Amino acid sequence: MIRVGPQSGRGQDKREGAADKMEDQEALALQADWADISQGLRKDLGNQLYTQWIRPIQLGSFNAQTGTLELFLPTEFAANWVNDRFHDRLSLAWKIARSEVRQLSIKVQPGRRKLADIDLRGEDGFGHRAANDATLAMESIGEDGFTSSVGLDPTQTFAAFVTGTTNVLAKNAAERMARTEKPQFSPLYLKAATGQGKTHLLHAIGHSYLQAHPRARIFYCSAERFMVEFVQALKSGEMMEFKSRLRGFDLLLVDDIQFIIGKASAQEELLYTIDALLAEGKRLVFAADRAPQALDGVEPRLLSRLSMGLVADIQPADIELRRQILESKLTRFAPLDVPADVIEFLARTINRNVRELVGGLNKLVAYAQLTGQDVSLQLAEEQLTDILSANRRRITIDEIQRTVCQFYRIDRAEMSSKRRARAVVRPRQVAMYLAKVLTPRSYPEIGRKFGGRDHSTVIHAVRLIEDLRKRDADMDGDVRSLLRQLES
Numbered sequence: 001m002i003r004v005g006p007q008s009g010r011g012q013d014k015r016e017g018a019a020d021k022m023e024d025q026e027a028l029a030l031q032a033d034w035a036d037i038s039q040g041l042r043k044d045l046g047n048q049l050y051t052q053w054i055r056p057i058q059l060g061s062f063n064a065q066t067g068t069l070e071l072f073l074p075t076e077f078a079a080n081w082v083n084d085r086f087h088d089r090l091s092l093a094w095k096i097a098r099s100e101v102r103q104l105s106i107k108v109q110p111g112r113r114k115l116a117d118i119d120l121r122g123e124d125g126f127g128h129r130a131a132n133d134a135t136l137a138m139e140s141i142g143e144d145g146f147t148s149s150v151g152l153d154p155t156q157t158f159a160a161f162v163t164g165t166t167n168v169l170a171k172n173a174a175e176r177m178a179r180t181e182k183p184q185f186s187p188l189y190l191k192a193a194t195g196q197g198k199t200h201l202l203h204a205i206g207h208s209y210l211q212a213h214p215r216a217r218i219f220y221c222s223a224e225r226f227m228v229e230f231v232q233a234l235k236s237g238e239m240m241e242f243k244s245r246l247r248g249f250d251l252l253l254v255d256d257i258q259f260i261i262g263k264a265s266a267q268e269e270l271l272y273t274i275d276a277l278l279a280e281g282k283r284l285v286f287a288a289d290r291a292p293q294a295l296d297g298v299e300p301r302l303l304s305r306l307s308m309g310l311v312a313d314i315q316p317a318d319i320e321l322r323r324q325i326l327e328s329k330l331t332r333f334a335p336l337d338v339p340a341d342v343i344e345f346l347a348r349t350i351n352r353n354v355r356e357l358v359g360g361l362n363k364l365v366a367y368a369q370l371t372g373q374d375v376s377l378q379l380a381e382e383q384l385t386d387i388l389s390a391n392r393r394r395i396t397i398d399e400i401q402r403t404v405c406q407f408y409r410i411d412r413a414e415m416s417s418k419r420r421a422r423a424v425v426r427p428r429q430v431a432m433y434l435a436k437v438l439t440p441r442s443y444p445e446i447g448r449k450f451g452g453r454d455h456s457t458v459i460h461a462v463r464l465i466e467d468l469r470k471r472d473a474d475m476d477g478d479v480r481s482l483l484r485q486l487e488s
Contacts, residue, residue, distance in 0.1 A: 026062070030069070033097045034059055040093065047153065052225070053082055058109060067102030069094065072109035077232055079108045152220060156203035162328050164321030167197055170312035174201040177283055178208035185309040187274065187284035191291050192314035195353025198287040202253045205285055209251050219246065220253040223260040230266045243269070247276045250283065257288040257306070258295055271302045284309075317354050322347040325354060326361055333365050338375045345377055348484065350384075350391045360387045377480065395438045395486055397449045403486055404431040407478070416451030432458050433465035434482060 038057075042050040056078065060070025071090070073079040082090075083106040094101040158178075163171045170190055177188050192198040206218055221229075233242035252273075260266055277284055288295070292307040317325065326343050342364075350357045367383050368375045381388070401415045408427040415428055428450065435446045436458070443455035450458070468475040 027059075030059055030062060030098075033094075037090075037093045037097055041089070044089075053078070053086065057082070060105075062101070064100065067100055068105055069101045069103075071104055071106045073106065074109060076108045077228075079106055082106055152206045152218075153203045154207075156200045157207050158204045160328075161197065161200055161204055162321065162325045164317060164324060166315035166317055166321055170198070170201060170314045173310055173312045174205050174285075175208070177285060178205045178212065180212045182281060183283060186278060186282075187286055187306065187309040189292060189306055189309065189311045190285065190287040190314065191289070191311060192287070193289055193316065193353065195355030196314045196316060197354060198314055199255055202255055202285060202287055206251065206253055209283070213250065216250045217248060218251045218253065219249040220255075222255045223257045226254060226270070227260060227266055230269060234265070243273070246273050249277070252277060252282065252284045254285070255287045257286045258290060264299070267299050267302050271299065271305060274302075274305045278305075316351070317357075319347055319351070322351065322354070322357055325357060329358060329361055336365060336369060336375065338365065339377070341377055342375055342380050345380055345484070346384075349388055352391050356387055356391065360384050363387075397435045397439060397441065397446065400434045400438065400486065401431050401449075403482060404434065407482055407485070418451070429461035429465055430479065430482070432461040433479070434486070436462050438483075438486060 034057075038050075038054055041054050045054065056074055058072040060072050062069045071082075073082060087104065087106060090106075091104050094104065158171070158175060161171060170192070173185075173188055174190070177183050177186070190198040190201055202220065206220055210216055210218065229242065233239050260270065274284060286306060291311060291313075292298075292303055295303065295306075298306075323343065326347055330338055330343075338361075346357065346360055346364075350360050364375060364380050364383055367373070368379065373379060402412060404427050405412045405415065408423075408430075410424060410427055414424045415431060417424065419425075432446055432450060435441060435449070436443070439446075441449075443458045446458045447453040447455050465475070465479065469479055470476075
């Protein structure tokens with residue numbers, strides 16, 4: 001606040017009151033801008049990175065003369081990390097939102113401890129929500145029965161998990177781990193490829209366990225986050241505090257355990273923690289993209305602990321489960337209609353993982369809503385090109401020729417013959433079109449597979465079929481049918 005010359009009396013009070021009001025309004029405006037910026041970063045970075053690094057940021061003072069805005073973080077480690085990795089992104093976002101912010105000063109909030117006692121997700125380092133006041137937050141960490149659900153995605157519950165033959169064992173084991181009675185096995189080890197639901201089950205266990213034990217102490221993190229906390233405590237000479245807090249939890253949930261491989265000291269600490277928690281009847285759940293025996297560089301003693309309970313494998317979702325997952329999401333889009341043939345197309349085509357499947361549906365529906373178009377098979381093919389291409393299996397030109405010949409009931413030799421009869425030419429052109437759409441082959445390569453034809457002949461065929469698909473419903477139907485047949 002700037003005051004010009006000495007003032008007295010009511011005039012001074014009014015001016016000071018007006019200045020204070022302007023300062024308050026400026027602070028509110030900055031907070032509003034920060035709310036918009038942080039939400040945009042949440043969408044760009046994803047929930048995990050956002051909660052870990054961006055959400056703890058507190059606004060400081062803004063110097064209008066220099067255009068410098070202060071951003072505070074709870075620890076020196078967090079401030080350095082954000083400064084190194086997100087400074088440019090934050091600066092650009094602020095310049096777009098408020099041109100007078102010309103530079104950022106990212107530093108530790110005054111009075112905060114250097115050790116990451118308050119976790120960078122807005123929690124302490126082991127899963128408890130930090131209070132707004134730093135001192136209160138540090139005191140709360142030591143309280144018995146501190147309730148925590150921080151770090152758990154509220155949308156990832158057992159109720160939202162769609163069960164099929166490929167994941168039923170893992171789902172049942174996870175539900176049993178969360179019940180009030182002592183589990184038959186511990187630790188539970190969830191093994192699945194990316195996007196198949198293992199992280200969803202970790203979050204669901206945490207939510208369900210808190211419902212049954214409202215004052216439970218839960219630690220949810222990735223193995224990488226465990227490593228960050230471990231190294232920070234080691235460097236700060238506070239390993240005893242680290243160990244004490246870590247072993248005070250009732251439920252330990254560690255995701256992506258494969259990333260702890262090769263870290264001898266961290267492996268040893270995790271081993272001792274597992275032994276201590278198991279001895280006290282605590283519950284442990286780990287998740288990884290491979291079985292314990294396939295973890296390279298893991299100490300044999302830790303390997304035995306990880307596999308001593310139950311290893312529950314989640315297989316890739318089959319087509320029936322993929323259909324069920326898509327149908328379970330449809331209620332969110334009402335009254336928008338998603339035709340059955342679109343659901344079938346997505347279920348058959350996007351088969352690598354569930355995350356891509358749901359992402360594809362969300363992208364398609366969002367595009368339709370924003371543009372006012374109806375959801376259709378053609379729209380799905382047009383807007384999901386990248387996802388569909390990544391999921392398509394390797395299809396050969398020979399396979400295309402064989403499928404087209406069976407569809408049109410012509411001899412396979414006609415694909416390379418010189419005959420010009422319409423009953424032969426049109427299927428040959430369709431096969432050339434499909435070869436260009438479904439394979440990475442060039443026009444000359446495709447021409448050679450069709451009796452040594454010139455590349456210009458292939459180009460003509462591709463353009464002709466593209467045009468016919470727009471004008472001729474029967475031709476479009478034939479091509480769609482062949483695409484489904486080849487991609488299934």
